[in-house]
Amino acid sequence: MIEHIVLRHRLPGLENINQLAAYQASGGFDAYRTVVTSMTPQAVIDLIKASGLRGRGGAGFPTGVKWSFLSNRFPRYVVANSDESEPGTFKDREIMERNPFQFLEGLMIASYAAQASTAYNYLRGEFWELAARLDAQIAELHAAGLLGKNVLGTQYSLDVHNHLGAGAYICGEESALLESIEGKLGQPRLKPPFPADRGLYGQPTVVNNTETLANIPPIVARGAEWYRTLGTESSPGTKVMCLSGHVANAGNYEVPFGITFRDLIYGLAGGIRGGRTLKAILPSGASAPILAATDKVLDTRLTYEDVAALGSQLGSASIILMDETVDMSWVAMKTTHFFKHESCGKCTPCREGTYWMTHILDRVQAGGVQAADLALLSDVTHQIGGKCLCPLGDFATSAVVSSLKLFPADYEQHLAVAAAVPAKPAARAKVAQPVS
Amino acid sequence: MSLLQKYPAEVAAILARYPADNKRSAVMPLLYLAQRAENYVPAAAIDEVAVLCEIEPTQVASIVGFYTLYYDKQAGRHRIQICTDLPCALRGADEFAAAVCAHLGVEMGGTTADGKVTVEGVMCLAACDRAPMFQVQNGAGLTFHENQTLDSVKALVAKLQAE
Amino acid sequence: MPEPVSFFVDGQPVTAAAGTIVVDAAKTVGNDIPVFCYHPKLDPVGMCRMCLVEIGMPQRDRATGAAVLDEDGQPKIAWLPKLQTACTTPVAAGMHVRTTTAAVERARKDVVELILTSHPLDCPVCDKGGECPLQNLTMRHGPGSSRFVFDEKIKLEKHVPLGDLIYLDRERCIQCARCTRFQEDIAGDPVIGFDQRGRSLQIVTHSDPGFDSYFSGNTTDICPVGALTTADFRFGARPWELKHSDSICTHCPVGCNLHLNTRRSGVAGDFVIKRVMPRQNELVNETWICDKGRFGQHFATSLDRLTVPLVRRGGQLVEATWDEALAVVAARMQAAPGAVAALAGERLSNEDLFALRRLMEGTGGRVAQWPGAMGGGDVVQQVGVGMGTDIARAGGDTVIVLVATDLEEEAPVWWLRVRQAATKAGATLDKSRAQLIVLNGRSTTADSCATHVVRYVYGEEARSVTALTELAAQVRAGKALPAGVAAASAGAAQALAAAKNIIVFYGRDGLGYAGSAAVAQACANLLIATGNGGRHNSGLVPVWPHSNTQGAWDMGVRPSGLGAAEFAADAAVVIAAGADPLGDGEQLPGSTFVVAVELFATLTAQRADVVLPARAFTEREGTLTSGERRVQRYYPALPVRGQARADWQIFFQIGEALGLGKSPASAAAVMLDISRSVAHYSAINYQALAKVEAQWPDVGGSDLYYGGTSFQNNGGLGAQTPTLIERGQAVAAVAVADSSAPQGELQAVPIAVLYDRSTTFGRSAVMGSHIPAAYVELNAADAARMQVANGARVRVRVQGRVAELTARVNGRAPLGVVLVPQSLGGLVLHSAQPATVERA
Ligand SMILES: Cc1cc2nc3c(=O)[nH]c(=O)nc-3n(C[C@H](O)[C@H](O)[C@H](O)COP(=O)(O)O)c2cc1C
Numbered sequence A: 001m002i003e004h005i006v007l008r009h010r011l012p013g014l015e016n017i018n019q020l021a022a023y024q025a026s027g028g029f030d031a032y033r034t035v036v037t038s039m040t041p042q043a044v045i046d047l048i049k050a051s052g053l054r055g056r057g058g059a060g061f062p063t064g065v066k067w068s069f070l071s072n073r074f075p076r077y078v079v080a081n082s083d084e085s086e087p088g089t090f091k092d093r094e095i096m097e098r099n100p101f102q103f104l105e106g107l108m109i110a111s112y113a114a115q116a117s118t119a120y121n122y123l124r125g126e127f128w129e130l131a132a133r134l135d136a137q138i139a140e141l142h143a144a145g146l147l148g149k150n151v152l153g154t155q156y157s158l159d160v161h162n163h164l165g166a167g168a169y170i171c172g173e174e175s176a177l178l179e180s181i182e183g184k185l186g187q188p189r190l191k192p193p194f195p196a197d198r199g200l201y202g203q204p205t206v207v208n209n210t211e212t213l214a215n216i217p218p219i220v221a222r223g224a225e226w227y228r229t230l231g232t233e234s235s236p237g238t239k240v241m242c243l244s245g246h247v248a249n250a251g252n253y254e255v256p257f258g259i260t261f262r263d264l265i266y267g268l269a270g271g272i273r274g275g276r277t278l279k280a281i282l283p284s285g286a287s288a289p290i291l292a293a294t295d296k297v298l299d300t301r302l303t304y305e306d307v308a309a310l311g312s313q314l315g316s317a318s319i320i321l322m323d324e325t326v327d328m329s330w331v332a333m334k335t336t337h338f339f340k341h342e343s344c345g346k347c348t349p350c351r352e353g354t355y356w357m358t359h360i361l362d363r364v365q366a367g368g369v370q371a372a373d374l375a376l377l378s379d380v381t382h383q384i385g386g387k388c389l390c391p392l393g394d395f396a397t398s399a400v401v402s403s404l405k406l407f408p409a410d411y412e413q414h415l416a417v418a419a420a421v422p423a424k425p426a427a428r429a430k431v432a433q434p435v436s
Numbered sequence B: 001m002s003l004l005q006k007y008p009a010e011v012a013a014i015l016a017r018y019p020a021d022n023k024r025s026a027v028m029p030l031l032y033l034a035q036r037a038e039n040y041v042p043a044a045a046i047d048e049v050a051v052l053c054e055i056e057p058t059q060v061a062s063i064v065g066f067y068t069l070y071y072d073k074q075a076g077r078h079r080i081q082i083c084t085d086l087p088c089a090l091r092g093a094d095e096f097a098a099a100v101c102a103h104l105g106v107e108m109g110g111t112t113a114d115g116k117v118t119v120e121g122v123m124c125l126a127a128c129d130r131a132p133m134f135q136v137q138n139g140a141g142l143t144f145h146e147n148q149t150l151d152s153v154k155a156l157v158a159k160l161q162a163e
Numbered sequence C: 001m002p003e004p005v006s007f008f009v010d011g012q013p014v015t016a017a018a019g020t021i022v023v024d025a026a027k028t029v030g031n032d033i034p035v036f037c038y039h040p041k042l043d044p045v046g047m048c049r050m051c052l053v054e055i056g057m058p059q060r061d062r063a064t065g066a067a068v069l070d071e072d073g074q075p076k077i078a079w080l081p082k083l084q085t086a087c088t089t090p091v092a093a094g095m096h097v098r099t100t101t102a103a104v105e106r107a108r109k110d111v112v113e114l115i116l117t118s119h120p121l122d123c124p125v126c127d128k129g130g131e132c133p134l135q136n137l138t139m140r141h142g143p144g145s146s147r148f149v150f151d152e153k154i155k156l157e158k159h160v161p162l163g164d165l166i167y168l169d170r171e172r173c174i175q176c177a178r179c180t181r182f183q184e185d186i187a188g189d190p191v192i193g194f195d196q197r198g199r200s201l202q203i204v205t206h207s208d209p210g211f212d213s214y215f216s217g218n219t220t221d222i223c224p225v226g227a228l229t230t231a232d233f234r235f236g237a238r239p240w241e242l243k244h245s246d247s248i249c250t251h252c253p254v255g256c257n258l259h260l261n262t263r264r265s266g267v268a269g270d271f272v273i274k275r276v277m278p279r280q281n282e283l284v285n286e287t288w289i290c291d292k293g294r295f296g297q298h299f300a301t302s303l304d305r306l307t308v309p310l311v312r313r314g315g316q317l318v319e320a321t322w323d324e325a326l327a328v329v330a331a332r333m334q335a336a337p338g339a340v341a342a343l344a345g346e347r348l349s350n351e352d353l354f355a356l357r358r359l360m361e362g363t364g365g366r367v368a369q370w371p372g373a374m375g376g377g378d379v380v381q382q383v384g385v386g387m388g389t390d391i392a393r394a395g396g397d398t399v400i401v402l403v404a405t406d407l408e409e410e411a412p413v414w415w416l417r418v419r420q421a422a423t424k425a426g427a428t429l430d431k432s433r434a435q436l437i438v439l440n441g442r443s444t445t446a447d448s449c450a451t452h453v454v455r456y457v458y459g460e461e462a463r464s465v466t467a468l469t470e471l472a473a474q475v476r477a478g479k480a481l482p483a484g485v486a487a488a489s490a491g492a493a494q495a496l497a498a499a500k501n502i503i504v505f506y507g508r509d510g511l512g513y514a515g516s517a518a519v520a521q522a523c524a525n526l527l528i529a530t531g532n533g534g535r536h537n538s539g540l541v542p543v544w545p546h547s548n549t550q551g552a553w554d555m556g557v558r559p560s561g562l563g564a565a566e567f568a569a570d571a572a573v574v575i576a577a578g579a580d581p582l583g584d585g586e587q588l589p590g591s592t593f594v595v596a597v598e599l600f601a602t603l604t605a606q607r608a609d610v611v612l613p614a615r616a617f618t619e620r621e622g623t624l625t626s627g628e629r630r631v632q633r634y635y636p637a638l639p640v641r642g643q644a645r646a647d648w649q650i651f652f653q654i655g656e657a658l659g660l661g662k663s664p665a666s667a668a669a670v671m672l673d674i675s676r677s678v679a680h681y682s683a684i685n686y687q688a689l690a691k692v693e694a695q696w697p698d699v700g701g702s703d704l705y706y707g708g709t710s711f712q713n714n715g716g717l718g719a720q721t722p723t724l725i726e727r728g729q730a731v732a733a734v735a736v737a738d739s740s741a742p743q744g745e746l747q748a749v750p751i752a753v754l755y756d757r758s759t760t761f762g763r764s765a766v767m768g769s770h771i772p773a774a775y776v777e778l779n780a781a782d783a784a785r786m787q788v789a790n791g792a793r794v795r796v797r798v799q800g801r802v803a804e805l806t807a808r809v810n811g812r813a814p815l816g817v818v819l820v821p822q823s824l825g826g827l828v829l830h831s832a833q834p835a836t837v838e839r840a
């Protein structure tokens, strides 16, 4: 049976753990109680370090190590990154909807470890209804004495607030997120200084992804060693994989790190819709290079290292699957429009480059481009790549570069000469251009 | 009427969430409040939010401009915002969006003649496994509608238009 | 001072202070790393990505920490895989920077090409053409042509007024945020900002009125493209056809260094000032000026200037030759030995004041500053800020005190610099903030950055300074402060007691001559008591009402403390030089013979018996002494209007007609005379004042480091006169007599506003709409009691005078206080007075 340590609401009998009573009945907040009443902040940090937990927000940075970087200044803040805006991710939402208290408990333990007495949960603005429910749940925790002044009769006090974004993917980037909480444009800051030194309001701050935080209570409850029995040596634990696109059964799959693409897609998710052939995989939403669905790729284990070794990224594991009917130049067009729309505009290559790429890719889709246009497209990706202030600019080039490299034919079919022989582009009709 | 007069408790609760010397943090939640009545942020509200947050109106207007869920102009009473991003598009969102537009007799971005509904395409909404999907935004907030069909949309629009 | 570190730029060894960013460090060895968003006066943001370079550090052995060597025994360099922004990277010991590699050159070309994809390339009609960083960097680093399809360019609005002074061309903006960062970080007035995001990012204002900020013009100087232009200059001229002259702003005691750009213009082909630009002087105005200085110099070329001498004949002022006019004046003076009274106004240079004093000494007459509204010049000579004091870079060891001044209104660039010290915005190495203590009877802009705000009751100004001095002494003596001391005072006293340096600005908010003199002495006592008078980075700064008030004190021309009628009571001849007592609501005895030395037909000039046309500062040489006692030169920029003569020439020529000896040949010669007779001016001469030393940041040259508009200073940095303390003399505290302002139910308090209706500024061609009609400010409770609404008309009575004015109820006036802005043509007040107010 699959171990669900984050999506525990899927376990029989625990369907109701979004109710405080049910959550507590299943051992909920025992970990928090233990931490607050009997552990030093440093001991919590050491425990998380020992567990090998890695951040689920995309970069996979070891969580305990990040916590240990906090500068010795107060107040400190802990911020949950529930911005979840990468195309193809929908895991944090399920966690907060179905197992909210485990996430909150993780956030609260992190706050204790960081010696922060205020924590914010930054949700993307579209999670409006979710935020309202979380507001009520936070109020319940206050009523239960788990939040507020002198938690559980100790010296420790903690408040948790939700902060809704308002439609900006870039606010998932941690420094832009902090700017956003400060009431400013969501534009990334220069790093260094990192949030651990100068974060929210210039104070030492921990930013962790929702799923990362949801992993904390079980680690505290069951120990670092137990945690390390799951997953692989360098990617311990389980990961919620978001499967979307042409997969038969789209949805979240919590699996131990190390499962192969094949086992996940064909073993658990029912394979490809309509029995079609899998053509390509975007393992990390729109941001990381496309993988051609070769046997080598399908037999690769889903860990941070293994996917990186393929030249892509596991990221937050928003795995978008595309069957044989998909025109990869169309995919690049779609992702580029996304990034053009989401570019914060702070730095030149991303701001101008995403704009330029969308022009060229739109022309590709319209048909009748020349080979020089494709060369130019490739050139523009190099004008952006490695030159931006934050990773979004690089993200924007990933699908373009990789599709040009792996699926040149998908572009060539749109060339002006090819148009003489009416080749039927496999692309879906270009109906709607997002405007908002 | 000012926000402070209309929603005194909400304004106080919002300001209480942030440190006293960082009132500027309240700008986003206050803008949602400002948008509640008319589905967009009227110019007067920008000035009032500026006063409440102790910043310049220009700084508030910048926030309205940067974030896509705030509007400085009136549109339909309800905004049906269909995700047409890659994962949804792979599951037919573009065709779905076209059908919705055709049903309502508007172009993407347009508003129905009765001023009730505006249809827009938006980027990924974290519901990729339940495409086609859209959210409905109005002053009162945002609701998700997932695993939609043209029929379910028709029913919803009829309900919204009957309001 | 941070330690110097050694590193390498393109293999060449370079030394710079640790923490210096690579762009600046490279500039010191002549390597211009191209930048757009970086500006040496603003904190780096790394946005435009133009400055990408390769950066490497010596490899170190993990175990031993020793440098790893290559086959040649040289340290192995670990190059960072990505290019780095040189504008955000501080230098470190052993660092290697490569600025000429193919990757770097490619990146520069790429960024320029990207920027140009959305640029209209309308250089032939752009005001910035010729001094445009984008143009220059494109020529130097850009690709020869763009591969962007021209038809895909976005077309945007071209003449967007952000206010009535600054216009935006949206197409030209490259989103570098220099303007918004200047407004937010340096000016503290974020009334412009970005709207939208991504490629749609654009500059907007949503404030009301729009981009109306005292420092707005500076954004057009630092804009690296032609996106921001001033209403004054746009479409006015091409930069390369302008003549540059070095000058000094005459509007306030800061003494900002200016460039006057002139050109022949109009049908008549007259030379006019096309624009006024800041000239770099790091210890005075850095590279900034306020809009009053930038847009307020039109008076010099105003068509209503006086151009010929006039003599009253048969009741009419008629044109005369200089010889005739001077002879008439001399004859009158000769006939009244010892009965000449001279009023020396705000316009006069040191040379003029000295000449006038000489003339009065020679004829047994007397001379006083007019209006002489502020005292303390003698105290400033003793304990003024020491030579080389740098306000903006004051750090954590410094306390800055503002007493009875609304600095932003009275001396805007000082406020800018005090604000920088108190907030540490802008690019400086030392990031520790100076503490700011504000003592005033009302709220001012300065409160926003103050560590401690002490409020006094009008009339208690000097006493509150003395009280603070005593509290600080108690703290230093280790005594507990008495119970009941307000937290702000206690905090201020503690800060003062702990400070290494103290800089005190004092003004005349609500005070007249006597009151401000008392405050000056009280402030001097504070400085003396703490050992902070008159030395480097410490001491007193007077916020004088005019640009050369300190010079007047130094030239021995002091306020008389009297009204014009009293001062001139038994005089047969009155010389009013740049002084308009009648315009200030005063009288002159009816029988006196009045000589006006003027630019304009002021009320006093209209009443005069002889009117002698003076040259504007743009038509002559001279020196002004700033509130920091920096003597600075200005140079002729325009041809002389009509037959106007310099004031000093006029005074010496009157003397010549009276047989007092020959006039000196030049202003420089007058200064030579001054240096011989005024002790602390002994080192001042025109050569010394014209000296220029290298300044940092180097934002003047034609190089590409900063690019764009040149702030180069060729006219000299001026020289400070030493304080008495710096001249090795002891200065003792002098007890300040207790004086209280007369109290009434309401107290009318005169205050200064920047945009006023003075003879000079009132003639600005573009600032008219910014000068308000006369008004008073009322406290909300007082206004409610009198049933006066904001904007209503009220009748204000003070000392038997009545004025009908508009009331503003804006939250600034304390209870029981009516603030009366001066020089708006309303009620003239010399100090706080009891008043009554009623609905008109
Ligand atoms: C453009 C961009 C978007 C991002 N979006 C998200 C996001 O939606 N959610 C998230 O948790 N992290 C996101 N991240 C990563 C965060 O910056 C940060 O690394 C993360 O929140 C750290 O949490 P973790 O250590 O728990 O992973 C994004 C990063 C970038 C560069």
Ligand code: SF4
Binding pocket: A170, A187, A188, A342, A343, A344, A345, A346, A347, A348, A350, A351, A388, A389, A390, A391, A392, A393, A394
């Ligand atoms: S890469 Fe894009 S999103 Fe990131 S700072 Fe630059 S413009 Fe903003």
Ligand code: FES
Binding pocket: C034, C035, C036, C037, C038, C045, C046, C047, C048, C049, C050, C051, C052, C085, C086, C087, C088
């Ligand atoms: S990034 Fe703009 S100058 Fe460095």
